[in-house]
Amino acid sequence: MILLRALVVTSMVTLAVALQVALFPYLAYDGVVPNLALLVVVAAALVRGPEFAAGLGFLSGLAIDLAPPADHVAGRWALALVVVGYLAGRVRHDARTSALAAIVTVAASSFVGTSVFALSGLVLRDPAVPVAEALQVIPSAVVYDIALTPFVLPLMMRLLQRLEPRRQVAY
Amino acid sequence: MTSRSRQPRNGQDKRPSRTVLVLLLLASFTLITLDVRGGEDSPVEPLRSAAGQAFGPVEEATATVVRPFRAVPQFLRTTGELRKDLDRLEAENAALRGELATTVVDRNRAAELDGLLRTARSTGYALLPARVIAMGPAQSFSATVTIDAGTSSGVHPDMTVVNNDGLVGRVLRAGRSTATVLLIVDADSVVGGRLGTSMEVGFLRGRGRVGDRGRLDLDLVDNAVTPTDDDILVTWGSKNEVPYVSGIPIGRVTSVYSSPGQLSKQAVIDPLVDFSSLDLVGVVVDGRRADDRGVIRADASRLSAGPADSGGSR
Incomplete structure (x- = not known):
């Protein structure tokens, strides 16, 4: 069972990362694509809580950092998604009360994730992107993530819930 | 916030442990430090190439699956007009539309291949045709793409990548079947360029x-020179033609424009290549080597024989 769960979660993350670089560039708005891996992490946070989501965030961030064609310093998306997983997990009781709350959680997570990534880039000067450029990208990233949420988030949450061990989440 | 999350809900939920978070954050920082400090031969590089081996085929498969759907926007545009004329021929229409969509893609692909052939002939370089299978997102702030040719086809780091319009970038790292290309518009990319009319040289930096x-x-380089509008820029060429070939x-x-505090004049360059719709590209290779796929050579008018032609045609 544990093996199956690991397998399903791994393939979810792999598929998310692959779609992000191979399919969505054709549907990109000004080069910005929806961050599917972030949505997986948020879904995991809402279903399983902060520890699991932070761990999954680290792994999926690592996948984005290492999978071609990524060329930035490795660990930057890992850091961003650990923070996202933990924060989204902390607010999950509120986030699961309504669809709107879930969407707000996704928006906040997307904003935090993209910002942490951009900030780490500014600190490391990797690549030396001016702040104005970063500010242009973050809003469109948030909007695109929200646009995809209704299609992706419920699906992934249901899948993760089915994989949940016997100990049911309270609600 | 703290007091509320301390309250157990249904006796099952407990306060999330900080240890996990701290450990994961430390792991991320360690990774970042290792990669930054290591520079070219950082300990993360083997990991990266391993991930390339693992993700390359997945990305390639995804690209193959989604490729037919790329014609869908064009297909929708023609639907309105078609419906007016061919109202009663819906069934036939559907078949026609499907055919049309693929023809458009095929025609574009043929045109691109023709262009590459022309490029090979006009520049005199041997080109290895390859497909763009993945593109880095703008949120990552780096302009890189994955192509479906790797070391098994003779692609190695620091090779020049062109398409039928002009310079695309250079190969950063190559896996067995895929390679990562740094586009010239990336903020880290610097290319030596030469102005077409005055032969003056300068450095081109991407904006990301x-x-x-x-x-x-x-x-x-020469601050007395003022480039003229619409002047064309060609590559200056590096030592041993690595990483950029000339011309x-x-x-x-x-x-x-000239900015105060800077001696040299600066110019804004509009690249000839449309980077958002990159598809078929050519990697400049040593034409004398035998590889596992067809190389477009300058002297031959056709593809030299190879088991796989332009790479992954249906």
Whole structure:
């Protein structure tokens, strides 16, 4: 069972990362694509809580950092998604009360994730992107993530819930 | 917040442990430090190539699956007009539309291949045709793409990548079947360029944007020279033609400005290549080597025989 769960979660993350670089560039708005891996992490946070989501965030961030064609310093998306997983997990009781709350959680997570990534880039000067450029990208990233949420988030949450061990989440 | 999350809900939920978070954050910071400090031969590089081996085929498969759907926008545009004329021929229409969509893609692909052939002939370089299978997102702030040719086809780091319009970038790292290409519009990319009319040289830096606003900044070495608008820029060429071969067109001068505090004149360059719709590219290879796929050579008018032609045609 544990093996199956690991397998399903791994393939979810792999598929998310692959779609992000191979399919969505054709549907990109000004080069910005929806961050599917972030949505997986948020879904995991809402279903399983902060520890699991932070761990999954680290792994999926690592996948984005290492999978071609990524060329930035490795660990930057890992850091961003650990923070996202933990924060989204902390607010999950509120986030699961309504669809709107879930969407707000996704928006906040997307904003935090993209910002942490951009900030780490500014600190490391990797690549030396001016702040104005970063500010242009973050809003469109948030909007695109929200646009995809209704299609992706419920699906992934249901899948993760089915994989949940016997100990049911309270609600 | 703290007091509330301390309250157990249904006796099952407990306060999330900080240890996990701290450990994961430390792991991330360690990874970042290792990669930054290591530079070229960082300990993360083997991991990266391993991930390339693992993700390359997955990305390739995804690209193959989604490729037919790329014609869908064109297909929808023609639907309105078709419906007016062919109202009663719906069934036939559907078949026709499907055919049309693939024809458009095929025609574009043929045109691109023709263009590559022309490029090979006009520049005299041997080109290895490859497909773009993945593109880095703008949120990552780096302009890189994955192509479906790797070391098994003779692609190695620091090779020049062109398409039928001009210079695309250079190979950063190559896996067995895929390679990562740094586009010239990336903020880290620096290319030596030469102005077509005055033969003056300068350095081109990317701005990190891929879309319609993808532009390059040119710093000229000789500060007495003022580039003229619409002047064409070609590559200057590096030592031993690594990483950039010479004489490949890069872009046109769109505006010239001089900023106070800087001696040299600066110009904004509009690249000839449309980076948001990159598909077929050519890697400049040593034409004398035998590889596992067809190489377009300057002297031959056709593809040299190879088991796989332009790579992954259906």
